[in-house]
Amino acid sequence: MKRISLLSMVLCIATFCFLTSRSVAETPNGERVPRGDADRPENMLALPGDIYCGAQPEGDTHFQTLAAMGVCTVVSVDGAVPDVATAEANGLRYVHIPIGYDGVDHEAGLALTRLVREADGPIYVHCHHGHHRGPAAAAVACIAGGFADNEAATKILQRAGTSESYAGLWRDVAAYVPPAEDAKLPELVSVAPVKSFVTAMANTGLAMERLLLCRAAGWKAPEDHPDLDPVQIALLVREGMQESTRHLDADADEELQRLMESSRAIAIRLHESLKVNRLADADVMIGELQTSCKQCHRDYRN
Numbered sequence: 001m002k003r004i005s006l007l008s009m010v011l012c013i014a015t016f017c018f019l020t021s022r023s024v025a026e027t028p029n030g031e032r033v034p035r036g037d038a039d040r041p042e043n044m045l046a047l048p049g050d051i052y053c054g055a056q057p058e059g060d061t062h063f064q065t066l067a068a069m070g071v072c073t074v075v076s077v078d079g080a081v082p083d084v085a086t087a088e089a090n091g092l093r094y095v096h097i098p099i100g101y102d103g104v105d106h107e108a109g110l111a112l113t114r115l116v117r118e119a120d121g122p123i124y125v126h127c128h129h130g131h132h133r134g135p136a137a138a139a140v141a142c143i144a145g146g147f148a149d150n151e152a153a154t155k156i157l158q159r160a161g162t163s164e165s166y167a168g169l170w171r172d173v174a175a176y177v178p179p180a181e182d183a184k185l186p187e188l189v190s191v192a193p194v195k196s197f198v199t200a201m202a203n204t205g206l207a208m209e210r211l212l213l214c215r216a217a218g219w220k221a222p223e224d225h226p227d228l229d230p231v232q233i234a235l236l237v238r239e240g241m242q243e244s245t246r247h248l249d250a251d252a253d254e255e256l257q258r259l260m261e262s263s264r265a266i267a268i269r270l271h272e273s274l275k276v277n278r279l280a281d282a283d284v285m286i287g288e289l290q291t292s293c294k295q296c297h298r299d300y301r302n
Helices: 002-023 059-068 084-089 106-118 133-144 150-160 167-175 196-216 230-246 254-275 279-300
Strands: 024-026 032-034 045-047 051-054 073-076 093-096 123-126
Touching: 045 133, 045 150, 051 133, 059 084, 084 093, 106 133, 123 133, 133 150, 133 167, 150 167, 196 230, 196 279, 230 254, 254 279
Parallel strands: 051 123, 073 093, 073 123
Antiparallel strands: 024 032, 045 051
16 A cells, blocks of 8 residues: 555555656746746746846737736837737836847847846746747847846747757857946837848848859859858748738738738748758749849838
C-alpha cells in the first residue's frame, strides 16, 4: 500500500509540474508570465526594469490585464495605427515608435531612450506578433535604461524567438549605445505621423532593389555590398509585402487587393526558394514579382 501511495504521489507531482510548465514562462529577471492565457497578449516576456514585450493587445480584456499588471505605458513599434482609445479607456498611455524588420533606426533608438527616461511605471512594448520587432525595441529600451548591457539584451532576442534572419535587429541591439544625458530626444506621440501602407511599400521597394543586386551577382552578396544576404533580403521583401497587404484600406479597390495578395504569395515562394537554394525557381519568382509590381504601379501608383 505504501508503495502504491508513493507512486501516486510522484505521479501527482509530475502532473502538477507539467501543467505548471505549460501555464507559465520563466523570464530573464525571475518573474513568471502566464502563457496561453486568452486574457493576455500572446508571447509575453517580462524583462528587467519593469519592461514587458509581446504581441499586439487585442480588445478591452488585454488592456485591462495590462493595467492590472501595473503597466502604465503601452508602446507599439508596429506600422499599424495603435488602438489609442481602448488603451486610454483603461487608463493606459500609448506611445508609437514604428520600426522596420531591417533594424532599429537612430531616431527610434532616441525615442526609446526618452521613453525609459520619462515613462511612469512599467512599460509594455509590442509589435504585431511579439517575436521580432517588439523584443528588439524592448531590448534597446533595457539598454537605454541601464537595465541590461548589449550582451544581455541580445539574449532577450534569443528568448523571444527573434529570427536570426532579421540581421538588422540583432545588429542594432548588439551595437546600441544610449545617447548622452543632455542629448536632444524626439517627442513621444500616441500615433506616429506615417501612412502605414505607403511606408511599408517604400520599405519593400528598397528591399526589392537590394534583392535585384543579389540576383545580378548570381544570388550572392555583390562585391560592393558584401553585407547583403539574398535570403535575408528576400525575407524583408516577404515581410514588406505582408505588412503592405495588412495595412491596405479595407475599402480598397478589389483589383488592387488581388494584385497585392498575388505579390505577397509570390514573395513567399521566392523567399522559400532561396532558403533551400533553388536558384532557378528564384529566378522565375523574382521575374513574376517584378511583373506583378509593375502592373500594380502602372494601374494604381503612376
